[in-house]
Amino acid sequence: MIVNHYRLRSSVRTYNLGGMGCSAGVIAVELARDLLQVHRGARALVVSTENLTQNWYLGAERSMLVGNALFRMGGSAVLMTNVPADVPRCRYRLAHVVRTHVGADDQAYDAIFEMEDVTGARGVKLSKNIMDVAGGALKRNLTELAPLVLPLREQARFFAHLGLHLWQQQRGWAWAWRGGARGASGTSDPHRRRGAGASRSTPSRPPRPLLPAGTPSASASGPSSTAAALGAAAASPPGPYVPDFHTAFEHFCFHTGGRPVIDVLEKALDLTTVDVEASRYALRVYGNTSSASVWYEMEFLEAAGRMRSGDRTWQLAFGSGFKCNSAVWVALRDVPPAPDVIREG
Template sequence: MDAGVVAIDLARDLLQAHARTLALVVSTEVITGSWYTGNDQTMLLSNCFFRMGCSALLLSGQRRDRWRAKYELRQVVRTHRGAEQRSFEAVYQREDNSGRRGLHVGREVTEVGGHALKVLFFATLLSGNFVNKQENKPYIPDYKRAFDHICILATGKAVLDELQKNLELTPDYMEASRSTLHRFGNTSSSSIWYELSYLETKGKIKRDDRIWQVAFGSGFKCNSVVWRALKRVRRSPYGPWIDCIDHYPLREES
């Protein structure tokens, strides 16, 4: 689910070592490889909420390509909590009692995901200055001040609701994630690129805007990448949203 960000990190390292080259990153979800044919309910979930999806992006390490590039890669942060048994077992592939292999998704996955996300700013918690003395709660950064747009992996409505609440995000910051989930379902690692395409098609990306993409995955991992827009990204006549963008964002029924 977070393979796209992992690939970006790998591509960045390769381009630093071989600056005068290009790197093509392809993010895809192929559900046939993990399709489960048994009766274990915790392993049937993956059959229900994953969808086929694919995206591709071209990265360059050459300065001469800067004028045509849309974004500049600013930061990649990867966290892994696999040392904790509970985190490891939240999402992992195993066999059921009949020997059928499938992807197990535990009920604790939302909580574990929240803990993995907190690791991204755990360093700030080491200082007592970031603890609310009255409520004895850890400081939660105001992500709305740090980023202009946020693309959270479109896993499911409950997960997005929980993240919006914990990160104190406004509906505008969740628009791309919720719209992607409604239109394409959970396309796993490629969903954050569908979300970025949504923002572009809506004409929301302006020069110097900061975009934060957050993805989760088995392990349990939480990986994120930050981009800075080098120009105003204009609406493309191509892409997955071109025939339906005017139907979004969805209006909530009163």
């Protein structure tokens, strides 16, 4: 359609990435980057669209009706180039693209699935487990992205937390085996089974362990309570370390998969309301425009006058498959604000 409308020359190569889901925009950016690395002195136009007509569901299955209410028509276009003469006009430089595909897992594969209902009506089914699947895909994506973008001091904190976690786990299980299972339970000591006093070879009390903050002491609760508390502490190690992503990015553009998706990302990544304002704006004004949504958010950041030279922007998009894809852009110059572009829905 684009080639025909603008009467482009026949040497222009076109690629259709239909069926890639809401993360197709980031996938197309990666494909364009790979092509530009091979073909010097070239430009690539990336067009992301959401077309509801093809997958509009006319049946009555609730899990397949969600898509009708969630998605909206939308589109965006981004011009990428490797022509040196174009650099003064470029706004951004593509720094990283990280793609994660977990389709080998059946639960992830079925999370977003095009199918027919019992009446034969075709549509897209959204699984109730989609948030769990997205969380697992995001974790794998961040595992690969974090070393590329986080400063060394933040990576050092991560490994320090990991080492402390492993040390606490080993200490907890070791004490639970020596003191709790063998001495405090009262079932494996032969002298206790006979009702006799403890033998001379048995220590008067087990060595005092290092207790996590807030754990009751042995003097207050007795050895049995201490063993139970340590067993619980060993079975419940500290939560995963959340890096400070503000050390890597100034702006965040998360795919507008819905308000719960944005809420979960804001909480899980320890972000502020300002960090996710662009995502909430795009969702409120335009709805879920699928793969084009991350560019609606970039437009908001530019129009609000927040994009400055050197700023780093993280685009994150989820898609069927199941996929989680990230793109990192670095601003090459200040983008003048355009408040007239910002709409209120």
